[in-house]
Amino acid sequence: MTKNKSEKKTQPDFSKKMLIHAILDIFTANPTKVYNYKQLAKILEVKDDGPRRMIVEVCYELTDAGNLEQGDPGLFRLKQASGGIEGVVDMTASGSAFIVPTDNSGDIFVSFQNLYHALNGDRVRVNVFKKNRGSKAEGEVVEIIERARRNFVGIVEISKDFGFLVAGSKDMPYDIFLPAGTLKDAKNGDKAIARIVEWPQYAKNPIGEIVEVLGAPGNNEVEMHAILAEFDLPYYFPEDVSRVAEKISEKIPEEEYRNRRDFRKIKTFTIDPADAKDFDDALSYRRLDNGNIEVGVHIADVTHYVTPGSVIDNEAVERATSVYLVDRTVPMLPERLSNLICSLRPNEEKLCFSAVFELDSNARLVNEWFGRTITNSQRRFSYEEAQAVIETGEGDMKEEILELNRLARILRKERFKNGAIGFERDEVKFELDDNGVPLRVYYKEHKESNQLIEEFMLMANKRVAEFIGKDKKKHLTFVYRVHELPNPDKFDTFRKFISRFGYSVSPSIKGSDVSSSINHLLDEVKGKPEANLIETLAIRSMAKARYSTDNLGHYGLAFPFYTHFTSPIRRYPDMMVHRLLAHYLAEGKSKNKDEYEELCIHSSEMEKRAADAERASIKYKQVEFMTDKVGKAFDAVITGVADFGIFTEIVENKCEGLVSMRELDDDYYFFDEESYSIVGKSKGKIYRLGDPIKIVVLQANMPKRQLDYGLFHEEGEERITLPASARNQAGSRGSSGPKPTSGNRSFGGGSRRGESRGKGDGSKKDGESRRGGSGGGGRSKSSGTTKISTIGARKSDSKSDSKGSSKDKGKRRR
Numbered sequence: 014m015t016k017n018k019s020e021k022k023t024q025p026d027f028s029k030k031m032l033i034h035a036i037l038d039i040f041t042a043n044p045t046k047v048y049n050y051k052q053l054a055k056i057l058e059v060k061d062d063g064p065r066r067m068i069v070e071v072c073y074e075l076t077d078a079g080n081l082e083q084g085d086p087g088l089f090r091l092k093q094a095s096g097g098i099e100g101v102v103d104m105t106a107s108g109s110a111f112i113v114p115t116d117n118s119g120d121i122f123v124s125f126q127n128l129y130h131a132l133n134g135d136r137v138r139v140n141v142f143k144k145n146r147g148s149k150a151e152g153e154v155v156e157i158i159e160r161a162r163r164n165f166v167g168i169v170e171i172s173k174d175f176g177f178l179v180a181g182s183k184d185m186p187y188d189i190f191l192p193a194g195t196l197k198d199a200k201n202g203d204k205a206i207a208r209i210v211e212w213p214q215y216a217k218n219p220i221g222e223i224v225e226v227l228g229a230p231g232n233n234e235v236e237m238h239a240i241l242a243e244f245d246l247p248y249y250f251p252e253d254v255s256r257v258a259e260k261i262s263e264k265i266p267e268e269e270y271r272n273r274r275d276f277r278k279i280k281t282f283t284i285d286p287a288d289a290k291d292f293d294d295a296l297s298y299r300r301l302d303n304g305n306i307e308v309g310v311h312i313a314d315v316t317h318y319v320t321p322g323s324v325i326d327n328e329a330v331e332r333a334t335s336v337y338l339v340d341r342t343v344p345m346l347p348e349r350l351s352n353l354i355c356s357l358r359p360n361e362e363k364l365c366f367s368a369v370f371e372l373d374s375n376a377r378l379v380n381e382w383f384g385r386t387i388t389n390s391q392r393r394f395s396y397e398e399a400q401a402v403i404e405t406g407e408g409d410m411k412e413e414i415l416e417l418n419r420l421a422r423i424l425r426k427e428r429f430k431n432g433a434i435g436f437e438r439d440e441v442k443f444e445l446d447d448n449g450v451p452l453r454v455y456y457k458e459h460k461e462s463n464q465l466i467e468e469f470m471l472m473a474n475k476r477v478a479e480f481i482g483k484d485k486k487k488h489l490t491f492v493y494r495v496h497e498l499p500n501p502d503k504f505d506t507f508r509k510f511i512s513r514f515g516y517s518v519s520p521s522i523k524g525s526d527v528s529s530s531i532n533h534l535l536d537e538v539k540g541k542p543e544a545n546l547i548e549t550l551a552i553r554s555m556a557k558a559r560y561s562t563d564n565l566g567h568y569g570l571a572f573p574f575y576t577h578f579t580s581p582i583r584r585y586p587d588m589m590v591h592r593l594l595a596h597y598l599a600e601g602k603s604k605n606k607d608e609y610e611e612l613c614i615h616s617s618e619m620e621k622r623a624a625d626a627e628r629a630s631i632k633y634k635q636v637e638f639m640t641d642k643v644g645k646a647f648d649a650v651i652t653g654v655a656d657f658g659i660f661t662e663i664v665e666n667k668c669e670g671l672v673s674m675r676e677l678d679d680d681y682y683f684f685d686e687e688s689y690s691i692v693g694k695s696k697g698k699i700y701r702l703g704d705p706i707k708i709v710v711l712q713a714n715m716p717k718r719q720l721d722y723g724l725f726h727e728e729g730e731e732r733i734t735l736p737a738s739a740r741n742q743a744g745s746r747g748s749s750g751p752k753p754t755s756g757n758r759s760f761g762g763g764s765r766r767g768e769s770r771g772k773g774d775g776s777k778k779d780g781e782s783r784r785g786g787s788g789g790g791g792r793s794k795s796s797g798t799t800k801i802s803t804i805g806a807r808k809s810d811s812k813s814d815s816k817g818s819s820k821d822k823g824k825r826r827r
Contacts (some may be wrong), residue, residue: 027057027064032071040081040091044127044142044153046089065774074097097138097155104133108186111807112139112152119150127153130219133184133382135160156605163209164224166242167188168716171201177686178221181716182243187218195222204230206242231718233449237338237635244626246336250347250660258347261318263354265362270318270387273364275311277389280413283357284466287395288351291335291344293582295390296411296469297364305379306372308417310473311388313355314364315346315581316591325350330612333619335583338630344583351582359393368473370576376423381476382595399462418461421468428471432528432571435535436552438545442632442666443638451638454666470579471570477590478574482564483598490606491614492589494560494577495565511547513689514702528571543703545662546652560586560613562621564607573732586616634716635668638714639720646725651704654691656684660698661708670720672708677724 014216027035037058039048049054050069059065071088077083082092098121100112103148108125110133121139131137131154138156167180167189176191176199189207199205204227227242228235241248250258268274283296297309319326329345337344344351356364388395392409394402401420429435437459442451474494481491504522508518516537519530533550538544555569562579567575567587579593583586589612593604653660658673680693682700691700700706707725714721 025525027067027070029057029067029071029430032057032067033075036068036075037080039806040089041151042124044091044151045638047088049089050088064301078486088127088599091142092157097140098152099136099158102128102133102135102137102154103160104184112137112154114282116730121150121152123152129154129157131157131213132161135159136161143248153327157207159707160209162245164206164223164242165209166204166206166227166239168230169196169199169203169205169223170224171196171199177218178205178223180207181239185607189221190216190218191221191223197224197226199223202230204228204235204239212378212526221472222271233340235335236715237340237449238628239344240338240626240629240633241336243629244622245624246343246622247332248343250328250334254324255347257324258349261349261354265364265387266816269364272385273367274382274386275366276311276367276764277362277385279309281309281311281388281390281408282392282412282413283390284394284396284462286401287397290356291342291582292390292393293355294466294470294579295357295388296417296466297388298417300369305373306374306416307418308370308372308420309366309388310370310469311357311359311365312364312367312473312579312587312591313582314385315350315355315383316588316595317364318345318350318354319588321592329585329588331566333616334623336623337627339451339627339634340445340630344584345640346582354581355645357388359389359390362387362389366581366595368477370419370472376420376427378476381480383480383598385595394462394463396460399465400460403461403465414465415816416464417469420463421465424468424472425464428468428571434528434555434569434571435532436548436569438548441635443634445634451634452636454638454668456474456667471572472578474575474576474578475570475572477578477594478564478576480571481556481594482574489593489601490570490592490609491564491587492576492609493561493564494558494567494586495554495561495563495576496567496569497565498573499555499556502812503554510550510689513687514543515603516547527785544650545703559617562610564615582614582622584616586613608665629718633715635666636713636715636718636720638666639668639670640715643710643713646707646709649706649708651706652701653703654684654689654702659691659706661706668720670708670710670722672722672724673704676722677710679724681728 036053039053039056040046050065050072053068053072054060054065057068059068071079076083076089079092082087083089098112098114098116098118100114102110103120103332103788104110107131108128110123110125110128110131112121112123114121118533121141123139128423135157136159137154138158139152140155141150141152147455148494162184165176165178165180165182165185167182167185167614169191170177170179170188174193176196178189178191180189180592181185189209191207197205206225206227207221208224209219209221223243227238230236244621249567276297277298279299283292283295293315294309295309295312299307306628318327325347335345346355346398355363357365365386367384367388368384369382373379393408394414398408399414402411402414404416408414420758430723439456441459442455443451446452446456457620459480478491478493481489482493496789507518508520511518516534517530518534519527521527535548539549540751558567558569562576564575568793577584578590579587581591589609593609614758648662648663649661649663650726651659652662652669656674658671658676660669660671662669674691677693678690678694679697682693684690685692688699690700693699706723709725710720711723712721735745
């Protein structure tokens with residue numbers, strides 16, 4: 014039967030301008046493909062001769078304009094910019110990425126299909142496609158220069174003649190193929206470490222081998238070792254390092270007594286966490302004849318025992334820092350050094366590198382001295398014991414502690430007057446049983462005993478840096494701890510965000526106005542439900558403190574010169590500072606800057622890894638703590654909102670979880686981005702940041718380190734039944750990433766490092782942060798989308814499309 018004309022498929026009606034945009038969209042989405050005009054006409058569903066001739070005309074015009082290029086006659090592709098740009102891959106949850114150029118020339122978007130097996134953190138070379146003015150730079154990876162990592166942790170799945178490692182790391186959106194003979198003794202379901210040994214260009218999955226079988230998931234030792242391995246951190250020392258450490262003598266040579274300033278008879282003490290063993294700093298106190306006070310900041314002389322180029326030094330360089338997990342310390346140095354020989358234990362003579370200050374009664378600096386000393390600490394205080402002396406005015410060394418605390422208060426007040434920012438966050442602590450199972454979660458408050466130690470450590474770090482850096486004529490190579498001005502865009506975003514809740518800060522990022530306004534903000538929110546969120550966002554609006562041989566000052570502390578001198582047992586940069594200071598005190602010439610800058614970059618990276626591992630262990634223990642509380646109800650506070658649900662933190666134990674949108678079953682809810690709230694369409698009920706809420710624990714997912722909560726409903730409370738389409742939509746957000754193609758173990762949507770659904774911030778102020786002082790998803794991985802409130806965080810997340818569509822462009826996670 015003949016069809017009526019009105020039933021025929023309508024041809025697209027393209028103007029020339031529309032056709033130009035449509036054709037450019039096709040080439041931009043497929044930058045490596047070649048098309049002729051017939052293929053373009055088919056994609057655009059153009060069949061009439063007129064528009065088809067216009068396609069040819071547009072293609073040649075775009076070629077003349079430099080947007081396209083021809084290979085063979087009549088075949089067109091997107092023109093690439095000449096040369097390549099080197100950068101680091103910063104993956105998004107959708108599987109696409111932004112390449113951060115090493116020359117800071119501006120991020121380049123790369124879709125998943127154009128990454129060509131590049132993974133998060135890899136150093137790559139990209140070709141940039143020709144782009145129109147005003148559009149985002151886009152490109153494709155043409156070379157993987159250096160892999161960020163080759164080892165990955167995951168769950169082993171064994172088939173008859175082969176296996177796969179289903180990586181638990183969010184850096185790895187592929188399962189690793191394990192041929193027969195590479196499985197070692199791994200059993201199905203074991204947690205293991207696999208190394209990628211080969212990745213053929215056209216293979217869907219990398220080929221690997223098992224490096225180490227960790228054991229059964231859920232075991233505390235297995236999980237802690239897995240966290241360390243996930244961040245490429247060691248958990249034991251090589252045999253040669255331990256062997257050399259065991260041979261180091263505790264006995265102090267006689268010449269050291271002759272060559273060092275003797276503080277053994279001067280009142281000296283340490284203040285550390287109750288469970289600490291590596292005491293790397295002590296304070297001495299004495300009243301001078303002129304009425305002034307001499308304060309000695311004595312630091313373990315690690316570099317006396319660890320010489321450059323030795324096996325212990327090489328291992329310390331690699332580690333760069335100690336790692337503090339919930340239930341253990343993974344030291345930078347072998348325990349014979351960190352806990353015995355170098356540790357400033359009570360009633361033992363120890364070698365130190367000291368900064369000695371003469372202060373008047375108003376804490377003004379009168380004189381200073383730097384050099385090597387010998388000390389004998391008469392008392393080891395915990396923070397709690399020292400705090401008791403401060404609060405009661407009674408106890409051992411009360412005169413010394415009370416006077417030093419008085420001076421510390423003056424120093425602290427002066428520091429804030431000069432523009433320091435008071436980021437002081439309570440620390441998550443756990444009470445564990447003998448098997449590492451958490452019995453209690455609590456927050457440890459930052460009290461005056463912490464501040465006493467902190468102020469004198471800050472003073473030593475500042476004065477050492479100034480002692481070397483203030484002489485501009487010598488240009489001495491040195492290691493500084495730098496903290497640059499906030500990024501104006503990030504800070505403006507933060508300022509606008511908090512304004513919605515009635516708070517404000519100075520729009521300027523320079524001078525003392527902004528620091529005083531931030532301090533006022535932090536005081537204003539203290540004790541309020543939104544305090545933790547506001548503090549987190551404020552920290553994330555700031556630059557990240559790092560190590561550098563260029564003195565850029567420390568913005569957060571308001572110090573023009575700053576370094577890390579006070580913790581050489583646990584930080585390699587402090588060891589570098591000790592060596593350089595000793596060298597320059599002996600009138601040595603300036604050291605090679607490039608060599609030290611490389612060590613600074615490495616140390617900054619390792620510091621970040623250690624912090625990520627610490628946060629992962631805290632989150633794991635929080636989830637483990639909640640496993641026996643599934644089904645129980647708790648009072649909570651809303652700490653974040655997103656289009657996929659509400660983040661809530663339980664009041665009594667600070668464990669944060671997600672109430673998924675699909676759990677809000679008493680109305681149809683939508684996310685109102687203007688007010689950062691979840692709003693009920695029919696009843697008008699609103700869930701806002703900081704609101705109290707009662708939740709019930711639905712699931713504690715230990716492999717993914719995630720807590721799922723639901724709303725607690727009173728008996729008889731009205732519910733609604735969502736239609737299937739709405740249930741699917743609500744359940745899709747923040748629950749799972751893009752699904753793999755059928756029969757294909759590879760996929761483009763795994764989430765990435767640092768993107769748990771919770772805040773996962775654990776951010777600390779830089780200052781003198783002292784230890785304790787201040788999942789496996791198979792072929793369909795979690796998207797790990799982070800709540801909308803984590804603005805300013807580079808690794809936070811936003812909504813994203815599977816397979817890295819062009820919609821991702823411009824949504825770089827900050």
